[in-house]
Amino acid sequence: MKDVHEIRLTVNGRPHELAVEARRTLADMLRHDLGYTGTHLGCEHGICGACTVLLDGAPVRACLVFGVQADGAEVRTVEGLADGEQLSDLQQAFSDHHALQCGFCTPGFLMLAEAYLAENAGSTLGEDEARELVAANLCRCTGYQGIVEALLATARARQRP
């Protein structure tokens, strides 16, 4: 017998109710049950970070969290970053600094950076610190330079009044 649980959560502010098997990962639930396919799975063992989403504001690897653990939570995914057709400042910085090529890892980096910038609003971000943060996730295309630059540029811009 499948061990199915009924849960409620919001994703990018939208409420969802669904029945989910206990062993189903948050990533599979978001992608295949709720249609948020912007969250990507690169390793399914918590190293690459492509599946990073915000669970009640904190970045998590959605491949290492079960869907049922998101019961009652607010989840943010990459689909929630833009304002309508308008890219967020962070998304725009990624494009300006050529911080993506294939774009598969990009949602994970965006959510990681978004969480960091929200948590550290107002403080100055140095290059070493930015590089250390970016080192949490894997990218196979860019060599990371554009990602670090995009993060630094967004942090600088958000500091300006």
Add this chain to the structure above:
Amino acid sequence: MTAIGTRLPRQEDPRLLRGRGRFGDDMSAPGQLHARVVRSPSAHGRVRTLDVTEAARAPGITAVVTAGDLPEGMVIPVRLAIAGTDLSAFLQPVLARDTVRYVGEPLAVVVGDDPYACEDAADLVEIDIADQPPVLDASDAFDDGAFHHGDQRCTAAELTRCYGDTDAAFAAAAHVVRIELAIGRHSGVPLEPRCLLAVPDPDRGALAIFGMTKVPVWNRDLLADLLGLDETLIRVHAIDAGGGFGVRGEFYPEDFLIPWLAMRTGRPVKWAEDRAEHLMAVNHSRQQYHRVAAAFDADGRILGLTDDIIQDNGAYCRTHGVAVPELTAAMLPGPYRVPAYRGRVRVVLTNKTPCGTYRAPGRFEGTAAREHLLDVAATQLGIDPVALREQNLLTRAEMPHERPISTLGTDLVLDTGDYPALLAAAVEETGRLGYRAQAGAGPGSSTGRRRGFGLAMFVEKSGLGPQETADVTVSRSGAVHVYSGGTSLGQGIETVLAQIAADALGADPRSVRVTAGDTAAQPFGSGSWASRSTVVGGSAVHQAAAAVRERALELAARILEASEEDLDLTDGAISVRGDPGARLTLAEIARAAAPASRYLRKGEPSGLSARRRFEVSHMTYPYGVHAAVVEVDTGTGRVRVLRYLVAYEVGRAINPMLVEGQLRGGVAQGIGGALFEEFRYDEAGQPQAITFIEYRLPTAAEIPPVDVLLCQDAPSPGNPLGVMGAGEGGINAVGAAVANAVRDALGLAGGVGQLPLTPARVCALAHATPGPVIGGGP
């Protein structure tokens, strides 16, 4: 004419940044089944039992198939055949029947309603294999010419690329220098695992395929042959791909199995591999053993070069056949004046994952061997490494330089360039950026940390033919549509082709929409690989767009009752010089070319569109210099790359931002292969790197900012755009430059012996008592 050469933001970015890309596992079809491949747990053995009874009875399972269910003789043929080699005995069956030859070899496929249920059922397949001893060390073939293992023949092919009299060159030499260098086994490892969705249309007998991204037309045709279908009944759709790097999109066993299961069940079938599968199933690459030697005269001029190469090809020959080691042998002389050369390759089969290409295939390996040899030679001859290279480089006056050898079926003609000028520019740039000073200003030997500087030079190849086809159409809205046979793997092909089409058409690149790799929209494409998309695909787009421009001018002249010579095409509109009122947009001309338009003459085809085929018989050869500053911790064996420079001649950069991105990304992958990434096996042939914990991709902490000196001084004479490929110049010489820098840091007399330079190997090199130097006198 400003669309080419600008750092235009990528057209691909908005959808990817918003999470709206369409990657393989994002695609689904109503009623789809999921597939799970059951793989061999043993490296080598006879299949005694393969019992799927229990798995087939598991809840939610539709079918479990084994080799016995397949049509007879299902093997995957070679795509890149090299004349003079017969690999028919070494091809991979789509499912193993009696014998398994590597861990991860497909044995069965489970299909069912839910991927979790399929994975559960796959564990219920009963497998009993009578293990046989595995062959794991291809370098044994150095000592055993025939190299049999039991009754198993292990050498699949042997080939030689040579010219001149190397025996005489070595006999006459004042100095002979030899090194051995082993290159580790690694792979492209795109961040998106492979995925396929096959959607059948039982009434038409047709199939739609999502996820074949690299050579979709070739894969479609092969699949049609294997399934006994007319190829036009199969449509491969263009979707996003999470990185290619050579490994994605070749025809693997799954590329037959998933479509075949869809046809057999009459339902869509989807397969998404997991990372462990990827690391043991997708093409490996790189693993070679080199015994390379150079003969010099008393002044340090190269008289001859030889390399005895063994390629550990894994268990089978896949679609690339022996193209990778052939490229190693053919490209080994690089940018130098080499009067006599002999490169011999033996392709040895082992009980490991089969090999194919990985970005700069054969050249990462060959450049490492040659450039490391030159640094060892510089030490032994007492010459500065840069000076040794300078005096042996082919000069501008010697270009084009024809080497009497062939590669990939084309004559090797180094078409253009000024190698000494690029070397000089790179050396100057490292000086300006303080590389030498930083290498010399180490923290002091008492800390156990030593710094070193390394440099390497290389010739790349790009723009492999024989052809690419492009269609360019202007629709009623004035939008320009490009249908290319290239595919989008993250390299930015949509943006680049839009810039090329916009340039030829005098249109805004943002009005250009590119479809790349849809076999219905472009049935004559050759795909994206071998750094060919901008060169060959771009030239086809250029020609098709130029033809559309001619047609637009012809129609405009007719409509405006003007002479074509008096017309200007700018900003997407044609106007009559000196008559600002007489102006037609491309949209208006497209409407004037629609069927039943009064402007069309009898018998004239409708539409503002053109198809052009760009054919090319020779490749074009970009070139570059890499330089690295490293710091080696002799206590821990850790190597940090502090600085990295790529100087690269690209002919002409359509979008410099994307070229720099290609180079920087290539460097990062190269550092992975030089220091971290390695597929190791235990003595039973069990793979030891099947997660990202053991297979160590570099993170931002290991990759320094990469300095790029992008040169556009030698436009290629072989195509109308003057472009050369940029995809592989960033990775080509990283193994060489890093090995040379580590050798410099440690003050080694000989070579480093092996890549990647893992901490254990670096410690061994740092603490080895200096032994006799290999080579010396003739």
